[in-house]
Amino acid sequence: MSELYRFGVSLEKDLIKRFDELIEHKNYKNRSEALRDLIREDLVKESWEHDKEVAGAITLIYDHHKRELLNTITCIQHDFQTLIMATQHIHLDHNNCLEILAIKGNARDTQNLVHKLKSIKGIKHCTLSMASTGKDI
Amino acid sequence: MSELYRFGVSLEKDLIKRFDELIEHKNYKNRSEALRDLIREDLVKESWEHDKEVAGAITLIYDHHKRELLNTITCIQHDFQTLIMATQHIHLDHNNCLEILAIKGNARDTQNLVHKLKSIKGIKHCTLSMASTGKDI
Amino acid sequence: MSELYRFGVSLEKDLIKRFDELIEHKNYKNRSEALRDLIREDLVKESWEHDKEVAGAITLIYDHHKRELLNTITCIQHDFQTLIMATQHIHLDHNNCLEILAIKGNARDTQNLVHKLKSIKGIKHCTLSMASTGKDI
Amino acid sequence: MSELYRFGVSLEKDLIKRFDELIEHKNYKNRSEALRDLIREDLVKESWEHDKEVAGAITLIYDHHKRELLNTITCIQHDFQTLIMATQHIHLDHNNCLEILAIKGNARDTQNLVHKLKSIKGIKHCTLSMASTGKDI
Numbered sequence: 001m002s003e004l005y006r007f008g009v010s011l012e013k014d015l016i017k018r019f020d021e022l023i024e025h026k027n028y029k030n031r032s033e034a035l036r037d038l039i040r041e042d043l044v045k046e047s048w049e050h051d052k053e054v055a056g057a058i059t060l061i062y063d064h065h066k067r068e069l070l071n072t073i074t075c076i077q078h079d080f081q082t083l084i085m086a087t088q089h090i091h092l093d094h095n096n097c098l099e100i101l102a103i104k105g106n107a108r109d110t111q112n113l114v115h116k117l118k119s120i121k122g123i124k125h126c127t128l129s130m131a132s133t134g135k136d137i
Numbered sequence: 138m139s140e141l142y143r144f145g146v147s148l149e150k151d152l153i154k155r156f157d158e159l160i161e162h163k164n165y166k167n168r169s170e171a172l173r174d175l176i177r178e179d180l181v182k183e184s185w186e187h188d189k190e191v192a193g194a195i196t197l198i199y200d201h202h203k204r205e206l207l208n209t210i211t212c213i214q215h216d217f218q219t220l221i222m223a224t225q226h227i228h229l230d231h232n233n234c235l236e237i238l239a240i241k242g243n244a245r246d247t248q249n250l251v252h253k254l255k256s257i258k259g260i261k262h263c264t265l266s267m268a269s270t271g272k273d274i
Numbered sequence: 275m276s277e278l279y280r281f282g283v284s285l286e287k288d289l290i291k292r293f294d295e296l297i298e299h300k301n302y303k304n305r306s307e308a309l310r311d312l313i314r315e316d317l318v319k320e321s322w323e324h325d326k327e328v329a330g331a332i333t334l335i336y337d338h339h340k341r342e343l344l345n346t347i348t349c350i351q352h353d354f355q356t357l358i359m360a361t362q363h364i365h366l367d368h369n370n371c372l373e374i375l376a377i378k379g380n381a382r383d384t385q386n387l388v389h390k391l392k393s394i395k396g397i398k399h400c401t402l403s404m405a406s407t408g409k410d411i
Numbered sequence: 412m413s414e415l416y417r418f419g420v421s422l423e424k425d426l427i428k429r430f431d432e433l434i435e436h437k438n439y440k441n442r443s444e445a446l447r448d449l450i451r452e453d454l455v456k457e458s459w460e461h462d463k464e465v466a467g468a469i470t471l472i473y474d475h476h477k478r479e480l481l482n483t484i485t486c487i488q489h490d491f492q493t494l495i496m497a498t499q500h501i502h503l504d505h506n507n508c509l510e511i512l513a514i515k516g517n518a519r520d521t522q523n524l525v526h527k528l529k530s531i532k533g534i535k536h537c538t539l540s541m542a543s544t545g546k547d548i
Contacts, residue, residue, distance in 0.1 A: 002149035012139035027393035096408030119301035129403040134370030164530035225499040233545030256438035266540040271507030276423035286413035312449040
């Protein structure tokens with residue numbers, strides 16, 4: 001846990017009034033916590049744009065009845081085993097699976113894995129949640 | 138122009154260090170100006186989500202040779218004349234036009250206009266730039 | 275698994291040429307598979323906008339040393355237990371945790387849970403991956 | 412205007428049923444027109460990611476009373492005159508201006524111009540609408 005640092009900010013009065021209303025609506029206890037979150041989101045966005053070390057989640061929706069699909073997905077995951085830390089599998093209904101891959105590694109490699117998975121016949125949806133390793137934020 | 142208001146913010150030292158690097162890279166003169174922009178973006182996003190009064194731009198790309206296209210676009214624009222403040226037309230090449238509609242009004246009406254324009258045969262691309270009327274931000 | 279349905283599409287020659295190049299670059303085997311994915315993404319986007327039943331993942335990054343944080347997160351998760359199907363926890367380093375919540379339920383409730391979690395002091399980052407229950411897509 | 416090309420697509424019956432409902436809701440006359448738009452959006456996204464020749468619009472909201480702001484904006488626009496094809500200015504109210512810059516050129520240069528403008532004190536909001544030159548789409 002990092003030491004705290006205190007500094008002054010000056011804003012237009014109208015702006016801070018509207019911001020106070022917004023953060024109350026979003027459940028924030030105080031301005032510092034709300035500003036921290038805005039700053040962190042900006043930093044995480046930049047990590048992904050500049051191909052730094054990141055963490056995140058890849059979310060897959062697929063029908064496990066599709067022939068060979070489970071084998072194909074498993075093979076690709078093993079090719080990317082340094083990137084994929086763990087997976088979680090949910091049986092949505094008789095046919096549909098939700099599988100979530102926890103990722104830590106390089107931003108570009110993660111994007112490549114997403115492209116690989118997305119193009120497989122039988123995978124219905126594939127999204128990437130761009131988070132951070134938590135270091136320095 | 139609104140009066141300035143000054144207040145203190147406390148952040149983790151690692152976080153402010155990384156933020157200072159980021160805002161230098163983005164040409165900001167000081168933290169207050171960078172924080173103001175993050176706050177304003179958050180407020181503008183919220184105005185669009187909660188259907189408030191907004192301003193913005195709709196950008197169209199189309200081939201003006203398509204039969205009846207110019208008439209169709211003009212008719213729709215007149216149906217939405219209270220929303221569209223002005224238009225700007227650029228001849229990209231012999232076939233393609235870039236037309237930008239300056240918008241001020243209700244967020245939902247603007248989205249409806251975008252749907253209407255996007256579905257017209259001959260309009261190749263239609264995007265919406267979500268900005269603000271500038272009041273209170 | 276749904277029966278297949280075949281229909282004809284007509285596109286400008288230049289457009290299909292560029293699309294073929296793009297989908298080859300993205301590893302797709304054929305146009306039908308690439309078009310299916312574009313259609314499904316459009317449908318999933320619409321499910322979230324119109325507050326239908328959805329599935330997805332919420333990704334949290336936090337420092338588990340923050341006082342009371344683990345208790346707070348666990349309490350909130352129990353308040354939303356009908357929405358959260360399972361969680362997965364990864365130890366990113368000595369301080370930082372990556373926790374991924376698998377979600378199935380109503381789109382608006384999920385957004386509320388995200389707001390609740392995001393505003394907690396100590397949660398450094400919170401993102402939402404918008405996926406689908408897989409039904410009818 | 413490009414010649415038309417016709418080909419067959421096969422989709423799951425459930426999927427095409429839901430897509431037909433969606434495109435009716437979005438005012439499309441037929442599937443081909445809706446699919447064309449999905450394909451074009453995908454191509455335009457790729458043009459911006461791979462730094463190709465693009466067109467678009469930069470939307471600025473600012474208070475023209477801020478000292479030196481008009482001069483600063485005009486100077487920067489002249490530095491980027493090969494990129495900026497035209498501008499349109501709307502008086503939103505006594506203080507606030509909406510200015511829209513029509514852009515044609517390289518994707519990265521456009522992003523740089525956006526960073527430059529965004530960081531200026533007095534510019535309240537700056538967004539980029541990513542469109543296309545219309546060639547081959």
